[in-house]
Amino acid sequence: MKELLKNLIRAKSTLDTGEIKCANVLADFFRSAGIKPNVEVWNKTRANITVRIKSTGKKPALLFVSHLDVVPAQQAGAFEPIERGGKIFGRGACDMKGGITSVAVAMAEILHSKVKLQGDVIFTATAGEETDSAGVKKFLKSQKTWPKFAGIIVPEPTNFDLVYAHRGLLWLQIITKGKSAHSSMPQLGINAIDSMKMFLNKLENFKIPGVNKLLGKASISVNKIIGGSAANIVPDLCSVQIDIRTIPGQKTSWIVGEINKILARLSKQNPRFQADLKVLRDSGSLQTDEKCEFVKRSKQILNKHLTAVPFTTDAPYLTVFKSPIVIFGPGKPQLCHKPGEYIDIKDLKKAVELYKKIILHFLG
Numbered sequence: 544m545k546e547l548l549k550n551l552i553r554a555k556s557t558l559d560t561g562e563i564k565c566a567n568v569l570a571d572f573f574r575s576a577g578i579k580p581n582v583e584v585w586n587k588t589r590a591n592i593t594v595r596i597k598s599t600g601k602k603p604a605l606l607f608v609s610h611l612d613v614v615p616a617q618q619a620g621a622f623e624p625i626e627r628g629g630k631i632f633g634r635g636a637c638d639m640k641g642g643i644t645s646v647a648v649a650m651a652e653i654l655h656s657k658v659k660l661q662g663d664v665i666f667t668a669t670a671g672e673e674t675d676s677a678g679v680k681k682f683l684k685s686q687k688t689w690p691k692f693a694g695i696i697v698p699e700p701t702n703f704d705l706v707y708a709h710r711g712l713l714w715l716q717i718i719t720k721g722k723s724a725h726s727s728m729p730q731l732g733i734n735a736i737d738s739m740k741m742f743l744n745k746l747e748n749f750k751i752p753g754v755n756k757l758l759g760k761a762s763i764s765v766n767k768i769i770g771g772s773a774a775n776i777v778p779d780l781c782s783v784q785i786d787i788r789t790i791p792g793q794k795t796s797w798i799v800g801e802i803n804k805i806l807a808r809l810s811k812q813n814p815r816f817q818a819d820l821k822v823l824r825d826s827g828s829l830q831t832d833e834k835c836e837f838v839k840r841s842k843q844i845l846n847k848h849l850t851a852v853p854f855t856t857d858a859p860y861l862t863v864f865k866s867p868i869v870i871f872g873p874g875k876p877q878l879c880h881k882p883g884e885y886i887d888i889k890d891l892k893k894a895v896e897l898y899k900k901i902i903l904h905f906l907g
């Protein structure tokens with residue numbers, strides 16, 4: 544188990560290197576456990592891996608969906624795993640190569656134990672969850688027909704909390720356009736930063752209606768601004784990037800429409816105002832019905848309360864299956880994307896036992 548995780552950490556899987564090395568490490572592991580892997584490769588370096596344990600097919604299947612990619616690491620040696628004090632350190636140890644390791648080992652142990660499963664287990668580890676969600680989109684198209692799923696488990700780090708809701712995200716870029724001029728005669732130009740100021744003032748009063756009992760309200764945060772080139776030149780371009788986090792029920796098309804209306808009103812009031820809006824990323828929120836059978840039984844067998852998390856996952860893409868989705872896995876979410884990321888070895892072992900328990904409960 545520890546060796547698998549260490550090999551997965553060594554197989555760097557950031558956006559620039561792609562996920563193929565990491566997919567091959569997992570493929571070798573599954574092959575040696577007697578499970579045939581299916582590795583899908585595109586653009587030479589991007590990859591998904593999917594495996595399936597066949598059953599009698601009498602019960603609906605279970606689906607595990609994880610991601611192979613990790614965020615980049617600045618510090619040297621982040622891709623060389625270190626075992627110390629009962630922990631394994633390295634980029635991706637927590638998010639989410641630890642969860643991948645635990646599910647893979649649980650599946651291998653179940654196959655080895657020779658129990659007759661009554662429903663299939665499908666596991667996939669996909670590309671690009673941190674960036675473009677390319678992998679999960681390919682996964683959804685990888686088969687014409689799918690079995691019915693009793694439930695879907697995303698083994699992201701939740702520190703063993705049973706998560707059934709999270710916010711969605713909408714990243715927007717707004718660019719205001721002006722006209723350069725020497726700033727001793729600013730009246731000859733159009734100042735793109737002044738235009739941006741007008742827009743940001745209006746954005747401050749823009750509220751997205753709705754409250755969720757677990758997730759609160761939507762948030763809007765302006766996180767990047769670029770504009771101008773020198774102290775004595777009227778800037779002709781200014782751009783901002785805005786991160787909007789939505790709650791279940793809010794439509795991103797409505798939000799984009801409202802912000803476009805703000806831009807349209809500004810250019811109507813001021814003919815010198817010119818701006819463009821671009822959607823950089825649009826990923827949905829998640830809210831699984833807490834009263835459904837799968838969630839109720841998962842709560843019982845894991846002995847957990849339901850909770851929500853502020854971060855997003857690929858889970859909303861999986862709602863096309865119309866099956867209940869929960870996020871549940873080893874590792875502390877606050878360690879994700881940070882230097883010194885680690886996972887406790889005892890948590891890996893505990894996760895293996897709990898995933899086996901879920902599989903045997905629903906499919907045994």
Ligand SMILES: [Zn+2]
Nearest residue numbers: 610638639699
């Ligand atoms: Zn993750």
